[in-house]
Amino acid sequence: MSKSALRVTLGLILVAVVFASAPAWAGRADLRLYGEFMSYLALAVLWNLLAGYAGLMSVGQQAFVGLGAYVLFIGVVTLGMSPLLTLPVAFVVTGIAAAFFALLLFRLEGAYFAIGTWVAAESVALVFAGIPSLGGGAGMSLPAAAVRGIADSREMREFVIYWLLCGLGIGTLAAAYALIRSKPGLALMALRDNPMAAMSVGVDIKRIRFWTYVLVAALTGVIGAVIFLQKLRVSPQAAFSLPDWTVAVIFIVVIGGIGRLEGAVVGTVVYFVLRELLKDYGVAYLIVLGIVAILVVTFSGGGLWGLVEKHLRWSLMPTHRKRDG
Amino acid sequence: MSNAAPAAALVAEVLNKSYGALAVTRDVSFTVPEHGALGIIGPNGAGKTTLFNLITGTTRADSGRISLFGQDISGLDPRRRCLAGIARSFQVPQPFAGLSAYENVLIAAAYGRGLSEHAARPHAREALDLAGLTRKADTGAGTLTLLDRKRLELARALATGPRVLLLDEIAGGMTEAECGELIALIRRIREAGITIVWIEHVLHALLPVVDDILVLDFGKVIAEGKPDTILDDPQVTSVYLGPDDAETTEAEA
Numbered sequence: 246m247s248k249s250a251l252r253v254t255l256g257l258i259l260v261a262v263v264f265a266s267a268p269a270w271a272g273r274a275d276l277r278l279y280g281e282f283m284s285y286l287a288l289a290v291l292w293n294l295l296a297g298y299a300g301l302m303s304v305g306q307q308a309f310v311g312l313g314a315y316v317l318f319i320g321v322v323t324l325g326m327s328p329l330l331t332l333p334v335a336f337v338v339t340g341i342a343a344a345f346f347a348l349l350l351f352r353l354e355g356a357y358f359a360i361g362t363w364v365a366a367e368s369v370a371l372v373f374a375g376i377p378s379l380g381g382g383a384g385m386s387l388p389a390a391a392v393r394g395i396a397d398s399r400e401m402r403e404f405v406i407y408w409l410l411c412g413l414g415i416g417t418l419a420a421a422y423a424l425i426r427s428k429p430g431l432a433l434m435a436l437r438d439n440p441m442a443a444m445s446v447g448v449d450i451k452r453i454r455f456w457t458y459v460l461v462a463a464l465t466g467v468i469g470a471v472i473f474l475q476k477l478r479v480s481p482q483a484a485f486s487l488p489d490w491t492v493a494v495i496f497i498v499v500i501g502g503i504g505r506l507e508g509a510v511v512g513t514v515v516y517f518v519l520r521e522l523l524k525d526y527g528v529a530y531l532i533v534l535g536i537v538a539i540l541v542v543t544f545s546g547g548g549l550w551g552l553v554e555k556h557l558r559w560s561l562m563p564t565h566r567k568r569d570g
Numbered sequence: 571m572s573n574a575a576p577a578a579a580l581v582a583e584v585l586n587k588s589y590g591a592l593a594v595t596r597d598v599s600f601t602v603p604e605h606g607a608l609g610i611i612g613p614n615g616a617g618k619t620t621l622f623n624l625i626t627g628t629t630r631a632d633s634g635r636i637s638l639f640g641q642d643i644s645g646l647d648p649r650r651r652c653l654a655g656i657a658r659s660f661q662v663p664q665p666f667a668g669l670s671a672y673e674n675v676l677i678a679a680a681y682g683r684g685l686s687e688h689a690a691r692p693h694a695r696e697a698l699d700l701a702g703l704t705r706k707a708d709t710g711a712g713t714l715t716l717l718d719r720k721r722l723e724l725a726r727a728l729a730t731g732p733r734v735l736l737l738d739e740i741a742g743g744m745t746e747a748e749c750g751e752l753i754a755l756i757r758r759i760r761e762a763g764i765t766i767v768w769i770e771h772v773l774h775a776l777l778p779v780v781d782d783i784l785v786l787d788f789g790k791v792i793a794e795g796k797p798d799t800i801l802d803d804p805q806v807t808s809v810y811l812g813p814d815d816a817e818t819t820e821a822e823a
């Protein structure tokens with residue numbers, strides 16, 4: 246392992262230890278906040294891979310959050326599975342769904358692709374709203390008995406779910422870092438910078454786009470399942486929410502720095518800090534968020550991290566290959 | 571015409587491409603023998619770069635056939651044509667701007683040759699070295715000067731391990747000394763067994779290197795032959811050398 250990779254690994258382990266120990270030192274409300282932070286970190290890292298690297302501007306990732314959530318509820322309520330066992334199922338089901346979507350959506354380019362992903366997500370939401378056995382538009386709850394399968398005490402259940410979210414947040418970030426440092430990472434960076442040139446030097450951009458889309462969707466499904474395991478209740482409106490699962494994530498990645506691993510991290514921190522600072526001011530919160538977004542994209546196409554890179558030449562998660570490396 | 575001679579590296583047969591009523595490539599045919607070097611000249615807008623786009627698959631021809639060492643590649647996408655052995659430099663450099671020069675070349679070596687990243691490294695270093703970019707290896711491609719970006723185009727194309735190399739105006743803007751180095755480099759590339767097709771306005775760079783010249787005007791081949799005879803062709807001098815002669819002086823450098 247190279248020096249920089251070792252430093253990043255140690256840094257990630259340190260962050261993981263700090264967050265994982267939070268049940269010992271943080272209150273219940275804080276724990277919920279940290280868990281939510283981790284879920285958004287994971288979603289942001291994934292959307293950044295999709296849009297920032299593979300050039301797939303999806304505004305329909307809520308399809309996979311919702312699908313994962315419904316896999317959990319169907320698995321637990323209808324099939325009597327243990328909640329944790331539904332997570333790998335959510336991975337597989339959303340991955341297969343994404344592969345099917347890709348067959349249709351990959352015929353579209355640019356803005357048409359974006360709209361297509363949105364329409365696909367809305368269609369999936371409508372399908373779930375139309376199934377009476379799943380509670381239709383009203384949704385359904387997880388039975389208390391099933392949830393006890395995770396842990397007996399409520400407190401311990403909350404810890405387990407929190408640790409799952411930490412694992413997803415930090416795990417996704419670590420996996421994205423490892424991906425970008427691997428050979429497919431070279432192809433993703435080439436794709437990000439110049440798809441035409443990437444094709445002319447032999448990069449299979451169709452294949453890399455397909456697999457990025459499918460794997461991002463599969464992990465998004467798992468995150469959706471865990472988020473709704475924490476909420477204990479699902480409805481099509483909440484599970485397939487465009488503002489919650491895609492718009493907020495786009496905001497995070499764009500202000501943080503699209504096409505940079507650090508961008509998702511910085512964006513998630515900024516988003517949560519702003520949200521906590523402004524939570525008592527109602528609508529003003531959205532106005533400030535909007536102004537921040539406009540200012541950042543006006544002055545730096547690379548987001549906040551783009552400014553840091555340019556002026557300070559910092560890199561938290563270096564992926565550059567050196568000639569003599 | 572339908573059978574490529576065994577020694578032919580690249581054969582284009584009756585290529586046509588139109589955008590609406592505008593025919594940019596009209597019945598273009600040519601053959602480049604293995605280890606050969608073909609120069610392509612013609613006034614601006616003659617369809618030279620379009621012809622490269624048709625050969626590399628960036629643009630699909632409306633009709634016609636392109637074969638590489640006897641294999642019909644007309645139906646392949648740019649990636650497969652690269653894997654089949656065609657590499658190009660872009661006239662307007664198309665670097666991976668967020669990556670270093672070395673990483674640009676490393677991607678080409680790894681994917682163009684189908685190697686692991688580790689196995690691609692020596693090829694990447696060699697290509698940078700050949701193009702004279704070793705000192706700039708770890709510099710961001712987006713911050714390179716235009717001249718270095720052109721060198722990077724050449725290095726990246728070479729790194730894919732091509733059998734046929736298409737060069738699109740890489741000598742423009744070079745000083746006399748740099749031009750001399752470029753000529754020497756392209757000769758070395760030829761000696762290494764790579765077939766060359768070179769679009770170039772800077773005739774004194776092109777002429778010493780190529781065996782044959784193809785002259786395009788309004789998408790059509792108006793002349794083809796040895797460099798010395800081509801330049802005496804009255805049609806060529808009238809459409810090309812007359813108006814464009816000034817451009818080949820050192821004014822640009």
